[in-house]
Structure formats: C-alpha cells, structure tokens
Amino acid sequence: MCFEFDKVKKILGINSDNESLFKTAFTHRSYLNEHPDYENPSNERLEFLGDAVLQHLSSEFLFKKYPKSPEGDLTNYRSAIVCTKSLAKEAKRLGYGGILLLSKGEEATGGRDREYILANTFEAVLGALYIEKGLDFCRGFVEKELFHKIAEIVKNESYKDAKSKFQELSQEVLGITPEYEVLDSWGPDHERIFRVGVFLNNEKWGEGEGSSKQKAEQKAAKNAHETLLERT
Numbered sequence: 001m002c003f004e005f006d007k008v009k010k011i012l013g014i015n016s017d018n019e020s021l022f023k024t025a026f027t028h029r030s031y032l033n034e035h036p037d038y039e040n041p042s043n044e045r046l047e048f049l050g051d052a053v054l055q056h057l058s059s060e061f062l063f064k065k066y067p068k069s070p071e072g073d074l075t076n077y078r079s080a081i082v083c084t085k086s087l088a089k090e091a092k093r094l095g096y097g098g099i100l101l102l103s104k105g106e107e108a109t110g111g112r113d114r115e116y117i118l119a120n121t122f123e124a125v126l127g128a129l130y131i132e133k134g135l136d137f138c139r140g141f142v143e144k145e146l147f148h149k150i151a152e153i154v155k156n157e158s159y160k161d162a163k164s165k166f167q168e169l170s171q172e173v174l175g176i177t178p179e180y181e182v183l184d185s186w187g188p189d190h191e192r193i194f195r196v197g198v199f200l201n202n203e204k205w206g207e208g209e210g211s212s213k214q215k216a217e218q219k220a221a222k223n224a225h226e227t228l229l230e231r232t
Contacts, residue, residue: 030103043124050127080159
C-alpha cells in the first residue's frame with residue numbers, strides 16, 4: 001500500500017516535507033511483520049509521546065475552562081475526552097483508518113475500524129505533530145478536532161461511566177457499594193471474552209460480556225443501573 005502523504009497533510013492542515021515522520025505515525029506494528037525490509041519503525045513510540053502531549057493539553061484546557069470544578073471532576077472530564085472510544089471516533093472522522101499501514105491479516109479482521117488501533121493512531125499523529133510543529137500547533141489541533149465535544153460531555157454528564165452511575169445510585173438508594181466478579185471467560189488469549197456479574201450484598205443485579213474485564217464490568221453496571229431504576 002502506498003502511503004498517501006499529500007492526503008495526510010490536507011487532513012492535518014500542515015505543510016511539511018517530513019514524510020518519514022508521518023509515515024511512522026501511521027505504521028501499525030503488524031505491518032512490519034509482513035515487510036521485513038520496511039525502513040520505518042511502528043508508531044508505538046510516537047503514540048507514547050502523543051499521549052503525554054494530549055494529557056498535558058487536555059489538563060490545561062479543562063483547568064482554564066472550568067475554574068470552579070474540583071480535581072475529581074476535572075479528572076473525569078479528561079478521562080471521558082481522551083478515552084479510547086472518544087479518540088477512535090475522531091480518528092475515524094478524520095479518515096485515519098484509510099491511511100494506516102496494516103498487515104493483510106489485521107486489515108482482513110477489521111483493523112482499520114478497530115477502536116484501539118484508531119485511538120493509538122490519533123496519539124501517534126499528535127506526537128508527530130508535536131515534533132514537526134510544536135506544542136502551540138498541537139493545542140490548536142486538539143481544540144478543533146477533539147475538545148469541541150467537552151462542553152456537551154459536561155452538560156450531559158456523560159463523563160460519568162456506567163460503573164460510576166450505578167455506584168452513585170446504589171449508594172443513594174440502598175447504601176451499598178457494588179462489587180464485581182468474573183463469572184466466566186473463554187477464547188484464545190488474544191480474543192478473550194469475559195462475563196462479569198455485579199453484586200449488591202451478594203445479590204447479582206446485572207451481567208455483562210466484553211473483550212476485557214473493564215468492558216464487561218461497564219456493561220454489567222449499565223444493566224444493573226437500569227434494573228435498579230425500575231425497582232425504585
């Protein structure tokens with residue numbers, strides 16, 4: 001697959017001659033396995049850098065925008081905006097998936113639309129932008145392409161994940177803190193599925209399945225939250 005550098009520059013709104021840097025940002029590690037003579041590394045180091053840049057800029061933005069919000073709320077706002085799902089959504093909107101250099105196997109199994117790959121690419125590209133254009137450019141980029149949805153997240157309280165919402169409700173209504181337990185798991189290590197139950201005083205209120213314990217817990221909490229609302 002040919003790397004579309006002109007397309008990348010148009011998407012990012014930049015002028016640059018550093019094709020190699022941005023080619024690295026869009027190189028998934030699986031691509032290296034099929035192309036042993038490929039000269040660029042994977043985007044993992046740029047992802048590491050981009051994550052640090054994003055944490056800094058999101059913290060700075062929220063600190064200034066919400067001067068009366070306590071530390072705990074600011075942390076929750078930030079978690080909601082920089083989570084895998086959020087970053088993947090914007091990466092997909094920007095067209096990152098179609099530019100990615102992936103192995104044939106990864107592509108055949110939906111890698112171009114896979115959330116964690118897209119989210120990692122968002123961070124890797126931000127890392128490349130930091131190297132090429134500096135912090136001020138990155139600040140403008142994320143304010144335009146990511147932070148635009150912060151106000152809606154805060155207004156709708158969507159920064160509260162299902163586990164947080166269920167814990168608040170269960171403590172308010174029953175005075176009990178939920179506990180989570182893995183009920184079952186199956187599949188190979190790289191495609192493991194977990195089923196988790198959420199309990200209040202040893203009574204199961206919900207179940208959920210997911211490709212990680214965290215995802216299964218979120219689904220179980222959502223199910224339990226709906227059940228508790230119906231009973232109150």
